[in-house]
Amino acid sequence: MTSSWVPGADESGFGADNLPYGVFTRSGGGPRVGVRVGDHVLDLAAALGDPEFSAPSLNPFMARGSTAWRATRAKVSGMLTSEGGRASAEPHLVPLGEVDLRPPFEVADYVDFYCSLEHASNVGRIFRPDEEPLKPNWRHLPVGYHGRSGTVVPSGTDIVRPSGQRRSPDSDGPLFGPSTRLDIEAELGFVVGKGTSMGRPVPVSDFAEHVFGVVLVNDWSARDIQAWEYVPLGPFLGKSFATSVSPWVVPLDALGAARFAGREQTPEPLPHLHRVADWGLDLALEVRLNGEVVSRPPYAAMYWTADQMLAHLTSNGASLRTGDLYASGTVSGSRRDQRGSLLELSWGGAEPLTLADGSVRTFLEDGDAVAVSATARGMAGGTINLGEVTGTVRPACG
Template identity: 60%
Template sequence: MSWIDIPDGSPFGADNLPLGVFRHGDQEPRIGAAIGDQIIDLAPVASAELADVFAQPTLNAFLALGRPVWSETRAWLLDLVNDRDAVEPHLIPQSAVTMLLPIEVGDYVDFYASEQHATNLGRLFRPDAEPLLPNWKHLPVGYHGRAGTVVASGTDIVRPSGQLKAPDAAAPTYGPSQRLDIEVELGYVVGTPSALGKPVSVEDFHEHVYGVVVVNDWSARDIQGWEYVPLGPFLGKSFATSISPWVVSLDALESATVDLPAQDPPVLPYLAGKNLVNYDITFEVRINGHLVSTPPYRDIYWSPAQMLAHMTVNGASIRTGDLYASGTVSGTEQDQLGSLIELTKAGREPITVDGKDYTFLQDGDEVTITAHAGPIGLGEVTGRITPAVS
């Protein structure tokens, strides 16, 4: 790219071109593609068939067009960036725009797909029992989240309040969460919907999923710890889920695919497939600008195709704009853990952040999670903690 100045280390090279929704000044929101530190305003340079789609305030209309159009559009974008006369008049600095939520989220499902993370939490919560529950290696464990509280990167996160019960207390109390946490996750964006009553097979993953976003699925551990038995996460998880503004296509990530780790015991037939893959993605987690962790995604136990197949095997349908996430991504090393509850052993062993002991999030903290797959960047998701509403 001799004519577009792409800064060294930019996550958005000419072979990435993720899509997002931006607002420039007082103009209506519309869709652009990121390149370097700029945005290509796509509606003015698109064909008549796509111009209206790229003038929309979400990606949903584009996503609904399906895999053939997604692939044709990527090929067009790869050619377009070489056409200086067409592109240059429609380049806008990213610093001059406001990035918005890229999709209108239909449903949100959160999985628990990292064996390392599930094992770490099992050891913390059930030290005298097997860390993994009997079902964990037979199915991708997940739960339904709240689509209405999926928010754009940069949205402030109000500290949630709820019922809290200390282990030695006779009864719960009400108040702000004191154990507010992060969860580093990879999110998958659904494009093509499915029919109610018709499961989606692992082989059809690429026909339904357009791309990925970086996710911080905030968690109030003390609220969750009191409420989650027997029906699982509820208010401790539903207050906010932040996602990055740029949706990176699966096509752009093709060079980052890796084989799925061996699964033992063998999975049931609907979860088995010949071409199951993961992605070699590395996250970086910063609190107030200080690096605290670098979780790796490549060793996630359950593939995104298996998550999608399990999510629909009972006949549940998926819709354009649905989002499902991997659950917390953690590696085997201390500096690869994707949540503070793991990093601090449930608060018992503080980590050092900016020279100070640190356990859970404090008011005013800003968390930034970035991710990259080699030269392909996924951008960042950021959120700042504000005090609980009295």
Template identity: 60%
Template sequence: MTAAQAGPAAQFGVDNLPYGVFSAPGIGPRVGVRLGENVIDLSVLLGDEVFARPTLNAFLARGPDTWAAVRARVTELVAGSVRSDAVHAADTVVMHLPFEVADYVDFYASERHASNLGRMLRPGQPPLLPNWRHLPVAYHGRSGTVVVSGTEIVRPCGQFVPDGGGAPVFGPTRRLDLEVELGFVVGVPSAPGSRIGPDEFGEHVFGAVLVNDWSARDIQSWEGAPLGPFLGKSFATSISPWVVPLAALGAARIDLPAQDPEPLPYLRGSGQWGLDVRLTLSVNGQAVSWPQYRGMYWSPAQMLAHATVNGARARTGDLLASGTVSGPERGEYGSLIELSWNGTEPVPVGDQVRTFLEDGDEVTLTASAPGPGGTRIGFGEVRGRIGAARP
């Protein structure tokens, strides 16, 4: 295969080369990169056993020097002729969870999203709680329920207070929601008791994925006081199968919005990690919102710095998600609770409307970012269909 034969899928061009884990008929799960319409088997292309494994973790742990060397070598090789047994059409392979998730932390980094929920849920009070502009608020999620795009999402059951109040009941959630997010994947671990500063972000984090942090809002609101999300969040979190390397996102880096008050010293860095990523949220094939990551208040570098400032170690495969990405306009909100304003303003979805998700609904998130020379870097998609609650 030559580069010219790789197909016209420009968002998966040579400036991107995202990593994933795939299998094909007669071939077990192993690591590949996406190039155009094809997946390139790195265990064949490079002859390195680390790419014959069913997760990216061993490669991620090797660190930035290896990441850069492999990227340079793959870029060189795909510019010429690639042996045919290393090439698989993307529509013929099965994609798997790209890395074994160690810990999963979900942040709350959008000022718009946090303010919207504050106005809805705490009317008459300041929309942001006093700590919000001082630190990246987060909850610790359940790594074992992170699933790859395409996995069915079974409607969860739990305890909640029905509409109109009264005693709590148990049953399937009536307010199943989605959250449009980006996630960042740790490669190089840190030692227990150490800290990772914002300027060390690129030494530890390999790349980014799309995230849909599914949420049962009625279960979440009943259980959330005083310790925060648990069963309303822990049933499933979907991620895209392709991990876009930070090395592919250089042209997407931008300054953060102004932070007032100035963060404490451990959250300050000389290099910003704001990112110009445009996302699209679709329900049942109908685009309903176009959030933009560029407006996020807290950067992923600050998230990692805050997560480790108390000495908690980072581990290979840690997933740090941004929290819902929401912009200033309704068409840029990244969750149904915002788009429907807590169920009071139904959202048009084709010839139907939604407040929250119904069984059979399929949610798809896509995203892209600027690349070199006016190109676009694609993240692929993260997709999930809602299945009925199980007895």
């Protein structure tokens, strides 16, 4: 893919080999769909003359399917890389500083997986120190839980500290109050574009026909509430209060150079989860707490790949809807500085983090600001930017 004529676009990581989609407003006007290129947004409704992009979300476009996605991407790329297309696109480039970003899509359902071997093993050792870290099913299927789409919020939304039941080691019963072990989870999310009917599983081979692109996810977690409630049915109130997503949806086609076979799986998965294409993704995540980098989780270390997650999600015949979001679960690597949650970084609070300003953290305090960003190798040989997802903790209500 050739370089863009937009100044600084390719160097920014938002060049012609990226072209992520988002939704924006400008000067009191209605929401519109745009593509980010450098420090600008290309107004697609104006540039392409397509009223479908004069919409408050990406959902109408995503519902058209992969043929439309690829044709639109090719057309936009041509406009931004050729002098012939420049006259059509340049008048409709809007500086980022003049727009307000909106949620990029309407979330239909939200599912969160648990697909990092290192994260699952660490959590098992912390929560269940006298047992095997992994449950017997973990290497046979991508474990997940069904979250709440209504609490998926755009990047930049303040996160109110949740309250709930929790039990301290020295108490006879539970107490109710604000979580004292509020945590983050650095994840990658997958956005479904093309839906399915009930009763029809999606095979791993059809992954790219249904998933439109990826976003960054911070699945905020109240570990004390989670630890008390999760037996026997799994996470509920410790997770459902907020999940933040980044404003730019990076198309799957932009990740071609980041793809690889994926991590070796032992034992071999059952036939419906056999991989048939390379959907391991070599992405470099970065977690910042109050501006300081505290972790660099490698997505390449994930055990289960996104095509397997989708196949498992629908293997019972559950339908997909445009705007469904499913996330990878916390991304963690084998080193301490690659752990994607404070639960792991502080080893359940036993090994506090000391920040550059001398402050100490085990879990999040009110006023803490968290940012998760990511990059990957682009098809043109450079680096593409997946943007970032941010949030600041506010005190509990009441």
